[in-house]
Amino acid sequence: MTSTEDLLIKAKKFFNDKRYEESIEILKNLFKKNPQSEELKKELINVLFSYGFYLSDEFVMEFEKAIKYFNKILEIDPNNYRAIYNIGIAHFNMGDMNNAMRAYNTAIKIKPDYKHCYYNIGLIYEVKENFKEALKFYKKxxxxxxxFIYALQAKKYVKEKLNAQKREIPDS
Incomplete structure (x- = not known):
């Protein structure tokens, strides 16, 4: 019989070889047998995140599959705001702004000072060309x-867009 340590080493080797699903399967089974183990929980969540990030990569673009793996994190840790945030990113990348917004707002309820959510909500408003709302969230x-460089750049861009819109509207 293989020990937990041997299986953990095997899971880490699979992870290092980018064989995420095999690593996840081993870690999931180990965690099922040892649900109190913080080490196994941390390892499993780490591999699930890594695989979700890989699937969300601009060259892979398997966003629905990424959402599935981020949701697996939520099964283990329901208040993992980073998993919820990444679900939002996947929805955003699929053009599903409503579910992206829902995810970002859920993450904010868990971690109100998560700047990335406010920035990404700003991006949603920017895509919708609602520059005033976008500016509010970049400021937040x-x-x-x-x-926060991304928000600084986005704020500058949106202000330029708003100024251009003002110039286009003739005075009455």
Missing amino acids: ALEIDPK
């Missing part, structure tokens, strides 16, 4: 982290 992200 910057309240949390004044040096």
Whole structure:
């Protein structure tokens, strides 16, 4: 019979070889037998995140499958705001702005100072060309982290768009 340590080593080897599903299967079975093990929980969540990120990559683009694996994290840790946030990113990348918005707002309820959610909500409004709302959310992200470069750049861009819109509207 193989020991937990041997199986954990095997799972890590599979992970290092990017054989995520095999690693997940071993870790899932180990965690099922040892649900109190924080080490196994952490390892399993780490591999699930890595695989979800891989599936969400711009060259792989298997967003629905990525959502499935991020949801597996939520089965283990229902308040994992990062998993919820990444579900939002996958929905955004599929063009499903409503579910992306829902995910970001859910993550914010768990972690109200998660700047990335506010930034991504701003992106949704920007895509919808609602620049005033986008600006509000970029500013909210910057309240949390004044040096958040993505929000700084997005805020500048959206302000330029709003100024251009003002110039297009003739005075009455």
